[in-house]
Amino acid sequence: MSRHSRSQLALGIILILIGVWFFAEKTIPSLSDFADQYIRWPFTLIWIGALIFLIGLLTGNPGMAVPAVIVAGIGGIFYYNDTYGGGQGAWSYMWTLIPGFVGVGSIIAGLLGDNPRQNLSHGFNTLIFSAVAFLVFASIFGGLDVLGKYGAAILLIIFGLWLLGKSLWKTFAKRTDNNV
Numbered sequence: 001m002s003r004h005s006r007s008q009l010a011l012g013i014i015l016i017l018i019g020v021w022f023f024a025e026k027t028i029p030s031l032s033d034f035a036d037q038y039i040r041w042p043f044t045l046i047w048i049g050a051l052i053f054l055i056g057l058l059t060g061n062p063g064m065a066v067p068a069v070i071v072a073g074i075g076g077i078f079y080y081n082d083t084y085g086g087g088q089g090a091w092s093y094m095w096t097l098i099p100g101f102v103g104v105g106s107i108i109a110g111l112l113g114d115n116p117r118q119n120l121s122h123g124f125n126t127l128i129f130s131a132v133a134f135l136v137f138a139s140i141f142g143g144l145d146v147l148g149k150y151g152a153a154i155l156l157i158i159f160g161l162w163l164l165g166k167s168l169w170k171t172f173a174k175r176t177d178n179n180v
Contacts, residue, residue, distance in 0.1 A: 010058035045075025062112035066105030073101035093137035100130030
């Protein structure tokens with residue numbers, strides 16, 4: 001089946017499902033009341049992310065996992081801010097999670113067979129960068145009260161030691177290989 005045919009198939013299935021949903025919502029009013037809590041903002045972004053992912057799966061394009069996770073992740077940030085009162089100030093450090101969403105999307109794409117070695121490596125590196133950036137900015141702007149007074153500092157030291165050890169290990173291994 002060609003990519004164009006898969007795209008039409010995916011779009012057809014999605015339109016049918018949306019039509020069935022609208023029909024069921026008009027027929028069963030209690031369904032509409034139940035679904036209202038999951039269709040309002042910011043769940044809309046999460047559902048759009050899921051739809052992008054579904055389209056990627058149906059069309060055989062695992063790379064669509066990256067934009068799907070980004071959109072759904074941003075919806076998750078909005079949900080967190082709305083639910084737990086993070087407010088606009090939380091964006092001073094929450095934005096650092098977006099590269100992590102790219103990393104998660106790359107990992108999913110790699111697991112689904114889209115250039116696995118490169119996507120997994122890139123995904124994990126991006127995820128680590130995002131975690132470190134989140135720790136730094138959340139520590140600066142006061143978003144990490146959960147970890148206690150020294151929690152963020154200890155985590156940053158651990159990440160720094162890990163990166164230093166990784167770099168030294170590669171240098172040592174390269175020297176050992178050259179001497180053999």
